[in-house]
Amino acid sequence: MVADISQPNFSDFREDQHGGHVAQVNTLDWNCTGDCLGTGSADPSLLLYKLHPNGLIQTSSLANDKVPYSKKLPGVAHSNFFLIWHPSDPDRLVSLDEEGIRFWDTRSAKITTSLPVAKKLLYAVWTPNGNEVVVTTSSNVNMIVDVRKEAIAKILSNSVEVNQAAISPDGRSVLQGLGNGHIAVCDYPSFQNRISLAGHMERVLSCKFDPSGRHDQAPPHSPLVSSMYFLSGSHDSTVTVWDFDTLMPVKNHYNYDSAINDASFSHDSQYLALGGDEYTIKINHTVTGELAHKITCSGLPLALSWNPKHMLLGFSGESFPPDRENKSGMANVNVFAPKL
Template sequence: MKEAKQTPIEDLADLRTYFASHNVIREHIAHSSKVHSVGWSCDGKRLASGSYDKSVVTFTLERNRLVSEFIFKLGYTLKHTGSVDQLCWHASHPDLLSTASGDKSVRIWDTRSHKCAATIATKGENINIAWSPNGSTIAVGNKEDLVSFIDTKTYKVVVEEQFNFEVNEISWNNTSDLFYLTNGLGCVHILTYPSLELQTVLKAHPGTCICIEHDPTGRYFATGSADALVSLWDVNELACLRVFSRLEWPVRTLSFSFDGRLLASGSEDHIIDIGDTETGEKVAEIPVLASTFTVAWHPSRYLVAFACEDKELPERKRDAGNLKLWGLPNNS
């Protein structure tokens, strides 16, 4: 069963007051090299991270702490033979996790048994992955701009689409019938699924469009760009509602809170920006010491998991491979 959702806070002043008293950062050792991706299970009970060290690590969330799922201090470790560049959970099955790797495979993990349920060979080194909200299809993109669509009943690639432009990140709409991708020309391409007919191309940014994220309520999607801007879009009207411009470096990762009210944006800036989707104003910021690779709001709480390009102290030569939680009460 999913956890009961935290009651949304509607007033902007109240949100700022809440985060003034819930701004503790807790760090957890997870990997031996940089963390590329973090994500919460749909019930919010588990957090997974994927790393350049070829491993996926899962933790359980107990109260305000991450607890390892196995006897190892690193939690329960699932292995690829190449870098794990991105991961995503099933939208309604809290035990199923998918990972995309540079080893030219996609793997489906059953976190109850800590075993690989399926390995799907792909044609290239994979860099992004997205599981459709209805659970029927996994899309995976590789470095050669080929996107493969995997049927999750047969675990077979059912269609491939080769694009003639740089594909940076992929996403589904909340009803799984539209497929979005960002490209190096600052555009968002929207295709119907399963026909993969091009519906429209949005010129979203003057610079490379790096990342895209849909909000859980189905109202918005957001794009982040090399121009350091974040654009918020109305899903139905395909109109840009507002632009967040507080960052100074290319925006590499985005995540919406469970209520769609807050948008976290990470870059090479030494903050993660937390913006209000209704007004565009800053609600809070998370201080960081290095570039942020990945950020993920909890599916039912005002709690953020993230990972940066941290280095081990004191030499600061090796990648630390840690993940962090923010939004914990100050007295925790």
């Protein structure tokens, strides 16, 4: 298994590329144990990449019996917009495509539940207990899916554009990134608005809670405070880190030069990865905002996901040296990882 690094030297990391898709990779996410990376594409397909003990991702299909480390999920006939793994079951995930919401058992590579939806789906997030999934749509609607009943339990309309949502670890609060640049902090499951934070000048696409929770046990000399954080990433090219207790900003990250499409906390919450409408991923220190590393990509990094257990970053778009001429590679899946 990959060793954890308390103070990583990102200049000593390597960027590994992996094929499998033949069209743009729209979404990716690690499972809860950090040993499998799921990816969704416009080709259309969903692929699973297993983390090998030597730290590499093996990418051959199960159809190739010689390298049985990855799996292509059958029954996918439409472009995949988003996928996210179950919070505690490493073999279950939910995906969103042009036809609706699909729940998967990846051990059997089969769909367990399929819910047709006539709206364009954007994002999904599980409740911490895995009993519900909140799905946002392009028509400013939130849907709460009851996983056990295999049905849409509630539909909630909004007066403004809603994008990514995030549910707090205790399952009592939900964040919503809005088209007016605000972050709505609401009670869950009622979605009763508690406060609207005017954090950005343009639409907010990314909202996430930090994965390590409260920081009472932060390492000595760590800049992290005891509170829990969340982030908001916007088309105004900024990412803001917020204190969830006070609902006050901790740090604004200004060093990205274009619209932010995705942002992700590292597993220990010490770092943020920022990706958007430029051919770079920037890794910043969460609280200080200092740039720790920059990854140059050949395609726009549409999706980012830090591994929940290790200092590994998965992202879409091919990485390449700055002087490389051939910059194609939007169909690749990439992992930024320590050299072995």
